Amino acid sequence: MIKENIFERIKRMPRMNYIKEPTPLYKLEHLSKALGCEVEIYIKRDDLLPFGGNKVRKLEFLFAEALKYGADTVITGSTVQCNHNLMALLIANMEGMKTELILENFAKPDYKYASDPNRQLFEFGGVRKIDISSEPITGQISSMELALNRKDELTELGEKPYILERGGTCPLGNCGYVICADEIISQASDMEIDFDYLICPSGTGGTQMGLLIGFDAANYPITVLGISVAFENEKHLVGLSRILDQTEAFLDVQVPIEKVHSVDGYLGKGYAKPTPEVKEAIELTARTQGVMLDPVYSGKTMAGLIGMIRKGEIKKGSKVIFLHTGGFNTYYDYSSMSELVGETNII
Numbered sequence: 001m002i003k004e005n006i007f008e009r010i011k012r013m014p015r016m017n018y019i020k021e022p023t024p025l026y027k028l029e030h031l032s033k034a035l036g037c038e039v040e041i042y043i044k045r046d047d048l049l050p051f052g053g054n055k056v057r058k059l060e061f062l063f064a065e066a067l068k069y070g071a072d073t074v075i076t077g078s079t080v081q082c083n084h085n086l087m088a089l090l091i092a093n094m095e096g097m098k099t100e101l102i103l104e105n106f107a108k109p110d111y112k113y114a115s116d117p118n119r120q121l122f123e124f125g126g127v128r129k130i131d132i133s134s135e136p137i138t139g140q141i142s143s144m145e146l147a148l149n150r151k152d153e154l155t156e157l158g159e160k161p162y163i164l165e166r167g168g169t170c171p172l173g174n175c176g177y178v179i180c181a182d183e184i185i186s187q188a189s190d191m192e193i194d195f196d197y198l199i200c201p202s203g204t205g206g207t208q209m210g211l212l213i214g215f216d217a218a219n220y221p222i223t224v225l226g227i228s229v230a231f232e233n234e235k236h237l238v239g240l241s242r243i244l245d246q247t248e249a250f251l252d253v254q255v256p257i258e259k260v261h262s263v264d265g266y267l268g269k270g271y272a273k274p275t276p277e278v279k280e281a282i283e284l285t286a287r288t289q290g291v292m293l294d295p296v297y298s299g300k301t302m303a304g305l306i307g308m309i310r311k312g313e314i315k316k317g318s319k320v321i322f323l324h325t326g327g328f329n330t331y332y333d334y335s336s337m338s339e340l341v342g343e344t345n346i347i
């Protein structure tokens with residue numbers, strides 16, 4: 001199989017058609033100026049994807065697989081701060097499936113589901129069951145006992161549960177970001193711009209590794225920089241190389257390992273723990289461009305980009321794409337709703 005055919009190959013795979021058009025890619029003129037005009041910053045607005053974030057690119061493939069399998073229930077999970085949980089629930093509803101979530105609360109030892117701002121949203125969406133895990137579920141969710149046991153229980157009851165990988169990260173899910181590289185390349189070509197860097201948050205790394213594989217397959221000379229938002233670099237690189245290996249094997253491609261870049265120094269005290277630089281990045285981006293970032297993923301990534309520019313680590317005159325992965329869907333206060341009596345009984 002020749003390398004260049006990778007996009008066509010992926011586009012022939014079963015996939016739901018939730019994403020109707022490319023997300024916008026445009027220059028952050030004012031922000032570039034505020035940072036001294038040394039680097040031209042562009043933004044790829046994956047926060048504007050249907051359902052509000054990056055996970056939908058993965059879920060287009062995974063829901064196609066779930067439907068093919070005839071699933072009636074989706075068991076999935078991720079950290080409590082991840083946009084995957086709500087998105088998976090909403091899409092499952094759209095496809096007529098029930099959802100059971102496993103929420104990881106390892107970043108917040110005092111976490112209580114009862115006071116989780118997302119709780120009301122999960123309950124509006126009719127989540128069937130919530131389990132809380134205090135451990136980070138490393139690797140694939142299918143390796144997780146909780147999910148597997150639940151799958152057995154439901155199967156015994158005559159249901160057809162489908163375990164959807166943690167955060168949607170698995171070789172099939174990552175294909176969503178492989179073809180996103182193709183989308184970006186064609187936008188860049190329409191804009192007649194050659195981009196030097198793409199910077200994105202790296203949680204499980206599915207987004208970053210998918211993009212890297214895509215750009216490499218197309219021989220597009222861009223450096224993909226991931227800002228680790230979850231782990232110290234050394235540990236994160238181990239995870240990244242595992243995700244890369246698995247996805248390479250699935251697609252029968254090979255990317256030189258030197259192309260995996262994980263930028264150190266912006267994690268702060270850990271996952272979902274913002275730093276003063278994150279606050280500055282959120283304020284600066286909102287005030288100069290009217291784009292809101294979140295404190296867990298995109299804010300940390302913008303803090304990384306700003307830090308790199310200030311330190312001169314990004315060459316003067318470079319053109320950089322900042323991938324906004326979303327994660328800003330809980331900004332209304334639903335807490336007063338929990339005092340209301342009455343429930344929908346139809347579902």
Ligand SMILES: *Cc1c(COP(=O)(O)O)cnc(C)c1O
Binds near residue numbers: 084169205206298327
């Ligand atoms: C999950 C998530 C990410 C990280 O994506 P990975 O593919 O897990 O690295 C980034 N931003 C937001 C808003 C997310 O929810």
